[in-house]
Amino acid sequence: MCGFSEMAATRIVRELLGAGIIEEFIDPDSTEAKKNNVGRPKTGLRIVKNGLFAVGITVSAYHSEVSICDADGRLCASSRPENVPFQSVSEAAQTYAQALFELIESSGVDVDRIVGVGVAMSASTDPERGEIVESEYFGWANDAGQFCREIKKIIDLPVELENISNALAIAEMRFGTARNVANFTLIHAATFVGAGVVSENRLVRGNSGISGLLGHFRAEERPLTCICGRHDCLNLSATGFGLLSRMGKLDHRAFDTSKLSFYAKTLLDALEDAEASDLVAEAGSKLAPALDSVAKLLGPKMIILSGYLGSNECYFDAVRSTLADQFDFDPQRSFQLVKGTVSSVEAAPLLALHSFCYSDRLDYDRFASAAEKSEEAAHG
Ligand SMILES: [Zn+2]
Structure with missing residues (x-):
């Protein structure tokens, strides 16, 4: 082969x-x-399960998390840094890197056996240049590589930076429910919604490097303002932001990047609240037309719903039943609709494993000399 x-x-x-x-x-x-x-x-x-490790940083307003996984992709350790200063790219990066450094120390994992750092965040990124192109969600402009540089100052390892939907798609493809599936689309639904598209086992990035902007698909008009300034984006109806507005939890109409933690916490509470289930289902039904368009355009074998909202039972069921009722969805003839099996916390170290271990970027020489060193040490 x-x-x-x-x-x-x-x-x-x-x-x-x-x-x-x-x-x-x-x-x-x-x-x-x-x-x-x-x-x-x-x-x-x-x-060798403990032969190599990968570490990850999940940059999220839900649960910021730093984590370590082994060569089999199993999570070995994780911790949650509190009060990440999202208003500053460099301070946020330093907070995550420091937390990850401490986690590596306390876990006892040999840093010489770590392949690299995976970073999953809600941003459009240029993984080749290690740059955040823009984050509408965090309100960050192009960072010219600052986030990755700050991490490398504290942890001197290669860093792979990827959009959360793409990181989840890669993780599902290599370690999750999309193994052996060459064509699939992953939809990440939480406060906003985005997509990662895999075609013939490769992530589709598009000519601009930015694809999967499902959240800005045109949908019904709402008395809300999307981050792009429009009032008819899918981000306003099929998402956590739309849901919170329908529940009367918002005292403002325009998406506000200074309220990310509030959106996250209130959405998690809403998903626990049985009384909100009708509105959760309503949000799910609003996603169905976009899935129908994606399926007709790309013809995927599978569409994966991921994220705190996407993998919610009530939301997921509403997506499926709306597809069946209004779009003649038949899983036998069309695509399989499944829930994601990889969490956003796992996606970050799995991204590093994909990028630096099961890839031609494996730094063999580094691990060979580390093995030699520990051999010498063992022989006195
Ligand atoms: Zn928009």
Whole structure:
């Protein structure tokens, strides 16, 4: 499949074994099968779970979180920094980096075995340049790479910065419900709504580098103002912001970036409140037309609903029933509609694992020399 020779494969395996990234094991099934046959039992190769780690930062007004996962993508440790100063890009970055630094220290994970830092945030980003292009949600302009630089000052590791919908899509593709699905769309619905599109196993970024602006799809007019200045964006009806307005929880009409924590907390409370379920369902029904358009344009095999609102039972059911009632949705002939299996907290370290471990960006030399160093130390 990879197109290299057996000799090259043997050399690569030897190097990965030497660096402690993979290990050999005897498959018990093959030993059993071989009893009746000639030949040696097969030696299997597997990833060393604790051979490499990845760390992540979830920049969110809901639950800011820093986390560590192992090479299998399982979360090993996490913590929640409080009172992140979202009004300043550099101060926010410093707060997250400091919390992550302390988490790495207290977890006992060897920093030499960490592949890199994944950052998932509600912003359009340029991962190649490591820049925040713009965040409507946090009210940040282009940061010229400042967020990543601040992190590297405290934790000297490669950083991958990605929009939250894209990070979730990557995580679902590599480790979650979209494994082996080449074409799918992930919709992240919380305070606002956005989408990550995967086509032929690749994230679609578009010509401008910014795709998936589902929140600015035209929808019904509301007595509210979107961050873009319009009154008819999907962000005003199918989202947490629209829901809070319908519940009478807002004393203002225009989206206000200084009230992100208020929106987040009030939405989480609303999702716990049985009396709000009709309005939650109403918001879900407003998302259905956009999903129908996405499905007709892209023909995905799967559409994943993610985020605190998107994965809510009541919201999800309303999306599905509206699609069935008004758009002849038939999962047998069209797409599968599923809930996301990866949380935004997990998406950040999984992004780092995807970018720096299961990728041609794996810094093999660094881990080989780390393995050598610990070998020397063990032999006195
Ligand atoms: Zn808008």
